[in-house]
Amino acid sequence: LMPYFRMIETDTDFSGDFHGSDGPIIVRRWKPEEWNPAQIAFYEAARANGFPDCPDHNAPGSTGVGPTPLNNPDRVRWSTAIGYLSGARERPNLEILPDCLVHRVLFDGHRAIGVRAEVNGEVTDYEAEEVVLSAGAIGSPHLLMLSGIGPSEALDAVNIPVHNELPGVGQNLRDHPHVRVTWRTRDDFDQPLGLPGVQFTLRYTAQGSHLPNDMLIHPSSRSVIGRRWWGQGASEEIGLLMVVCLDLAVGSGNLRLRTKDPHIQPFLNYNYFEEEFDLKRLREGVRIANRFGEHEDWTRLVTERMEPTDGDMGSDEALNAWIKETAVTSHHVSGTCKMGPESDPMAVVDQFGNVRGLENLKVVDASIMPDCIRANTNVTSMVIGERVAAFIGEGL
Template sequence: MEEQFDLIVVGAGSAGAVIAARASEDPRRSVLLVEAGPDYPDTAQTPFDLVNSHNNSYTDHDWGHSYQPTALGRSVPFPRGRVTGGSSAVNTTIALRGMPEDYDGWAAAGNPEWAWEKVLPAFKRLERDLDFGDRPYHGDAGPISIRRYAWDELTPVHQAWLEASDALGYPRCEDANDPDSWGSGPHPMNKVGRLRISTAIGYLSAARARPNLRIMAGTHTRRVVFEGTRAVGVEVERDGQVETIRGRAIVLSAGAIQSPAILMRSGAGPRAELERHGIEVLRDLPAVGTRLSDHPALAVVCRARDASLLDADQPIVQTILRYTAPGSEYRNDLQIEAFSFSPRGGPLTHFAVAAVLEQVHGTGTLRLASADPHASPVIEQHFCEDERDRSRLVGCLRDTLAFIRTEPLAGLIAEQTFPDPRRALSDESLGDLCLRLSASGFHPCATVPMGPDGAVDQYGRVHGLEGLMVADASIMPTVTRANTNLTSIMIGEMVGEWARTRGSKLYGL
């Protein structure tokens, strides 16, 4: 292709779609958004699995990755959206911000642009909070609509769970995105009725009409093309043909699994890892793939007394408890979350309540399986090997067990099926369960971490290379104390705004 774009964004997910939409607000800048999956130009043409926010879409628009959660566990599927909107188009639509201290921690680690007071305007800009838009820490005019279920919209499981929470003495929290809040209440969610407000719907629907924005779907990026140490384009595969598209600046927004993989295939990553696969080393970046950060979770599973209360067409998640482990220095480092039903194949009979560790010390790894541009990376999380993580998840699991023994939730339960109630549940045996069976909340990040000792600087620019940025969940230095979609969109807002307003100085646009 002869044409050269000012900016090429690889991956139209939570961050990439936002960057392309924001950067193309300047009509003088040509922007190409490259996406491996399909693109649906409007909601009428969008398939039901993407529209239906009541449950995740796991197969129809998925990459088919797998991962090893714990050293003792089995390898299991690791879903990631493969479509415009990325994982925001297939996810549960929980729209939770991290704690202010998460972002201040990133700033303290050498990334001052990401302090809470600096990212708050981006969080406000991205949202239209339909319940609390008038509060100083919320926005009411952004592309992503957010609301919370009212009491009479909650399924019986969520109503009973909330009342059990009251009985256990946790305070009610009407807005989990209030930066000072904790307690239990309805989840903020980026859905309107059943419709999932992905970044494809929130951002691209309006931006796609711009003549200076081109969305190229069905196009798999194999690697970044360099002249010396300057990125000059991307090598892509489209309709079975390999071609190079030139750009003055390239942003990788392919997500925490694929951005590090593309980077390594392009010659930027840990030297030994690249050499193992015969990839010429352009830049030794030891932090790529070596600090994977994610939320380990383990659910208590119950058989319902009255299976007719369980309905797979109802929202699977509606409520949340955010709270702090005893003695922890990390506010809201734990979450407990009920699931309206637990799909096990066949008729629905069970529901679940999950314990989730939100602030983690342990890290995992992401490595290339081969230099083949279609090979999924090898992902090992090593959840709960760090004693500080394991002990807090054990405590959270105990608190979760207290929920299912408390009325009115207890009254909905015929029997607890996991963990096996006949076995003694000592801290040690619960710790063993965490080491064997904890699994990802699907929030991988920090695989291309920002920071002076990371792989990119605070503007997303890859250390030691020119014209190449990374901007998506992979640049978070550590996982936030919250589900990661809203923070990924915020990252898109920050980098998109920098591209629009300071693009020539920061990115050579």
């Protein structure tokens, strides 16, 4: 896949065999003169704790602490809408339907012939020579099951006739669970609005782990808004935090239908921490972040650690309880229609993205990743799209 990674990016900082220079997605890193005090303090704390310097996290074999590669030139996320779709909108063979909800895939026997979709409240059948699902690791398995493709027991439970039994649909749900270690800042520490949230990242291998670079910690120069990060129990306390993320969990979850109504989102069982190995690594990560918080450069900025409390840190059992209570998704769900060989009964698609047992139907998004990658799924999903587009051009 390396040629496709190079194809899609323009890296403004590095060149060579592992970086692109003429692609639609802009990659850059904050420059030293732009680094803010909290980010510098994190870097110094990581280095003082023995982690190596890593100027390029996208280099092969890279590990340690260094500037975070970002696709946000001029502080604007360089999405596929900007990098790809903007330049393709006027193509005569492209029609974009906004406010469109696909209900299901249509079949003639085992051959996909189109989709049923709702546009502005009106349901219409659209015919196609080939159907490509790119609805994401939640939407694609949802659509397959609504179309009668998936585990028979899951389909029977909501009275959907089984069109093609594939037990792996909606299974193998992978993600990057993370927790936040938070500090209250000193009254004289200024955090102006618009301050970059993330400039540095630490990637490392957990103690005793057989999975390289399975952990990630990064600081965030944002206000602390409480343990229920997504709006519940919001706090007005101003602070700093470090995100501790499990980048290669060994546990997995699943997705199942609540109903056959396409308007109702499926139920997600992330099943975090069914494996003690996952809990152990996050515990270690929280304790590493706490050590960073004791570094003199960090203590100049903060007055006290807010979460986890000293009581939460007092034992493995207490820290486990805090992790289970506060862990949240990184929104990097993947693996729910995983790619695999025909010998794997849980594989949903083959190496070309074709759904097994059916014709003219592909899945092309993060759902086909066999496991969650050790990074944001954003760019790799684009690479999957480029690679399968080439397959389609070759008639595969």
